[in-house]
Structure formats: C-alpha cells, structure tokens
Amino acid sequence: MDTDGRRQAGTAPMNVLFYTVDYKPLSGGIAEHTHQLASYFDRSGDDVIVVAPAMDGSDAFDSEQPFPVYRVPSYPVVGHLLLFAMLLYAVWKHGIDWVYCPMWFPTGAIAVLSSYVLGVKTAIAVHAHEVVYEKTTVRKRLGSRLRHVQATLLEMASVVIAVSSYTKARVVDIGVDPNHVRVVNNGVNPERFETTDTHPVAVRTDGPILLTVARLDPRKGHDTILEALPSLLDSYPSLTYVVAGDGQQRTDLESLAATIGVDDAVEFLGYVPDDDLPSLYNAADVFAMPNRRERTSVEGFGIVFLEANATGTPVVGGRHGGVTDAIVDGETGYLVDPTDPDAVADAIGRLLTDDDLRRSLGEAGRERVMDSYTWDDVGSQLHSILTSGLEQHLTHE
DSSP states (O other), X not given: OOHXXXXXXXXXXXXXXXXXXXXXXXXXXXXXXXXXXXXXXXXXXXXXXXXXXXXXXXXXXXXXXXXXXXXXXXXXXXXXXXXXXXXXXXXXXXXXXXXXXXXXXXXXXXXHHHHHHHTOEEEEEEOSGGGOOOOSSHHHHHHXXXXXXXXXXXXXXXXXXXXXXXXXXXXXXXXXXXXXXEEOOOOBOGGGGOOOOOOHHHHHOOSOEEEEESOXXXXXXXXXXXXXXXXXXXXXXXXXXXXXXXXXXHHHHHHHHHHHTOGGGEEEEEOOOXXXXXXXXXXXXXXXXXXXXXXXXXXXXXXXXXXXXXTTOOEEEEXXXXXXXXXXXXXXXXXXXXXXXXXXXXXXXXXXXXXXXXXXXXXXXXHHHHHHOBHHHHHHHHHHHHHHHHHHHHHTO
C-alpha cells in the first residue's frame, strides 16, 4: 500500500479506526452513532476498521458488515489491556490515519495516550453527561477534580467532536480551547421510519395519542407529563399517553399516575423493539419528552426528537441541554420549561387543538431531518473535519 503517495494526493481514502466499547448489536445511542458513522465512511470509499468488545450476537452481526470488526473479550480491567493491544494491532496492520472514539473513556484516553507513539490522529466525541459536574457531595467534589485530567486528555486529541452546542459549552467549561471543539449533531435514517404498518396502539385507541419514547429515567420528564395530563384530559378526554421504554422508575411512574388519577389514560408499553418504533411514531399525534437536568444527568442531543420529526410528528421538549439543537422552537415543535407542567400542557394542547399547526410543524420537522439530519449529512460533516485535519497534518510533515 503506497501510503505516503496516497496521502500526499489529498483526495485518496483515509484509513479510519472506530474504537469503541459501545457497538452493535448492542442497543443504545452511542452504538448506533458509531455504527452509522463507520458505515458512512465505508460507503465514502475510506478503509474502515472497528474495534469493539465481544457480546452475544456479535459474530453474526459482524459477518454482515462490509468492513472488518475486531472484537475483544469484555473482562474488567483486563478488557482495557486487550483494547489497548488490539489498537496496536489494528494500527500496525491497517496503517491507520485516524482513530475515532465515540467516548472519552476508556477508548479515548487509550487512543490519545498512544497516539504520539503510534503517529495517528485522534478524534474524541463528547455527548454531555461525561462533562457535567457538580459539587454537592464529597464524592461529587472528588469526581469533579477529574475534569482537569479529562480536559488535558481532550486537549491532547487532534479534535473534539461535540454532539450539540450545549455539549461544546460544557467541554469549554472544563478548560478545553473552544477552537479545539467542533459541533457535529447526531442524525437518523428517515427511510427507516417510512412504514405502512399499523401499530396495535393505534388500533385500540380512539382518541389522540401523546407519545414518549425514552428510558424511564427522571431526566426524561415523564413525571411532568403525568402532572400535565389532568388539564389535557379536561379538553381531550379520549387522549392516551403512551410510554415506550423501561427502567427503574416504572413503578414510581405507575404509582404517580394512579395518585394523580390519570392511570386509565396512560399505557406503559415497556421495551419496544426497534422494528416496531416506526409504526409507533407514525401512530402518535404529538411526541413529548420534557427533558431536564438531574444532577449530572442531562440530554446531550435527543435523537428521539429527530425520529419523531422523521415521521412528520411535531415534538415538545425541554429547553435544556442539547435538545435546543434538536428542536427549532415554533418551527418543528416547541421548547418549554421542563419543570412546569402547565407549560408542557399548553404546548401539547396547542398542537392537539390546531390540526393545521400540528401538520405544519410536523412537515417542517420532516423536511429539516431530510435536508440536514440524515446520517449521511452527519457523516459528511465529520468526514470533512477529519480530511481537513489529515491534510493539515501532512502539510506540516
């Protein structure tokens, strides 16, 4: 492989290693983020390699990928050493130009600390929760001191990728030069949400459907929606609030619904398989998730808002965190005070009352997703950043 000549040409493919502890077939936002970006780079003609932990189903999944996926056993502590060893092997075998790490630890730290010896460039993605600190307890105060170590490691990376403007601000807060951080939002595959299937919820529900798709976690704001339901039910007595997702808060939320007296209007679906989500989103009249900060837990972006918009469903989210990038207030949905049930009820009520408004915001949301938030759009932005960084590196060699 004529690596030097290929690089000097400036237009030839890059060798990019996606180095992660979260990867398919694992579910979750970071696994999806990493796989979609790796797939885009592969389609763009780059040489893509993935290093990730082994898990149930990974052999079958990897066999379907057009690029090599190297797996390491998931052992505590030893697993990190194996990740390091596999990084060395992949760089040596494939002549890696860039190592992309969707998390700062452990893979980001390993890659950055190794990069000066290996001669590779590193990009570390930051999502938000990992750079939000507080000092309310001794443990938190000790933990916040780690931000100085974290800031040093992020500064050592070739570039830091923040998934939202909010996340970039938090990265800068811990001491990273803002010029070192680039914002690249998350994306979706709109085609995935095009379906003619009818979800069972739509069959058994006569009135409007209000939907939340999220882990049952305090920062997602399910409780605020439950508190907003009595006033909504006064105007829309046939309204059903459908909750897709599971988590430790389920029992508390079910008890809260019963205490408030809205349990008959709430349907907890539990975990919903990915294949069933398109028809569920399409069944909804309004999607709402009034996200808020809970200690150091925040919403870094909010892919679910783009997923709902991809089906033409207008959205209501909390005016906090990276969601201010995911929703254009008054255009694709509404941003509200996530701690105010009345504000949440008002925004949802406006959309339920006005068919034209609901349709207009939903269509605008879908157009925005199609125009700027596909994974191809996101991948193209990251590709430009890495290509530019590589060209600058080679110019100074």
